[in-house]
Amino acid sequence: MFGYVRTFDSELKIGEFRAYKAIYCGLCKQLGRSFGLFARMTLSYDFTFLAALAMAVAEEEPAFEAQGCMCNPIKKTPCCLENKALCDAADCAMILLWEKLKDDLQDSGFVKKLGVRLLRPFARRPYRLAAARRPELARMAQEYTAAQNALEKAGCADVDQAAEPTAKLLSALLEELSRDEKQRRVLGRTGYLLGRFIYLCDALDDLEDDQKAGGYNPFLLRNAAKGMTAEEIRQDAKGSLYLTVSELGLCCDLLQLQRFAGIINNVLCLGLKGSVDQIMERKKQRERKELGV
């Protein structure tokens, strides 16, 4: 959705890094197979992780093969071959993309709206195909957007509540990855916390923009009456994100992974925290630049 769910590359083993890249390539090709060229351009780390997690908990062993790619036609690289996890992740990506575009159309500025209007026709057919295969998910995603809009319209100042729709959507999405009752409980909480993380991470990322443009942001609203500086609000938001990430670390220990444990652990315990740190660092640098000039 936003690319916050990623690996912490420097701590990955070479083999894990290759497997992760192969899943990334596999998902890209799957998007092409299922939906065509436009869909391939929406490839993101978030859904690569979803595919990796689905494969990690599945019984079925994923297959890999060295394949060429139009981006790099000379060199063949390992690529994950078509399987259920990739198909599902691709469908999911298209359904959520459609909802995101719908959401952007409502609450963004003129220029962005224009861009979204141009993109929408390309996303419509993939959405219809995916929604036909996953009607339940399409319905949930619609409800999630509606619930999110209602909260934002009401000016919800409670961070937990604001994150709830995304959290619940991902909770349901991850629960579906397993049939084992215990595993489903762990996946459910992992999904809840991951959705919460993604939503709050986006809120942290948009903090300054929302402040300038007067957009909805739960962290701004929570601290509205306290007279805090921008840096203090950022630190407060970072605390909420760190708390969420550390809870994910606990869930991660309880997942029964058949394979890719190194990748899953890397993302949940290090990668997510890395995303938060990266955003914080970027904001600090931007601020320094503004002061310097």
Next chain:
Amino acid sequence: MTDPYKVLGVSPNATDEQIKDAYRALARKYHPDNFVDNPLSDLAGEKMQEINEAYDEIMRQRRSAAQGGPQASHSQSGYYQSSQFSDIRRLINSGRVNEAEELIDGIPAAQRNAEWYFLKGSVCYTRGWLDQAVSNFTRANEMDPANQEYKAALNQLLWQRQNGYAQHAGNAQNVMCNSCCDICTAFYCANCVTRCCCGGF
């Protein structure tokens, strides 16, 4: 039973010292202190039991003499201090959060004491409402600063807010000092101490 060496993630050729290290690392990871109020605490408990059994099994096998060894029974009792809201605590401990929350919210504002805020925080935490959990635990601590249970819950979350990863229970001695108020924890500590320090020999 599954291969005890596999459970601890060690080779059957590993030395006793390596096995002890692996056992210690896993016991820290799944220690009940890390999962207080966590809706998945029972799974962590199962995992802990599996690890304990695997360690016992290996040690039993290695002792070759077929004696039972010091095997304590696993008691799974929760809180034992006096509580005004024992029914609510029971519901939370058995994972019935919705019912617990209904009871909690039904308590009139005048009767909401420190324990009420602590339990409200526990329900929020279980739901994944982490920020509200922090503010409720904070309130509980303000109202009853002497209570170790409330303090431990708040400190754990504040530490996570600060550091971005959960504080593993630390070494056995440490745990011993931190929270003796919980029978379950105390049992595990005793278990760790006997295993780690005396190695079951």
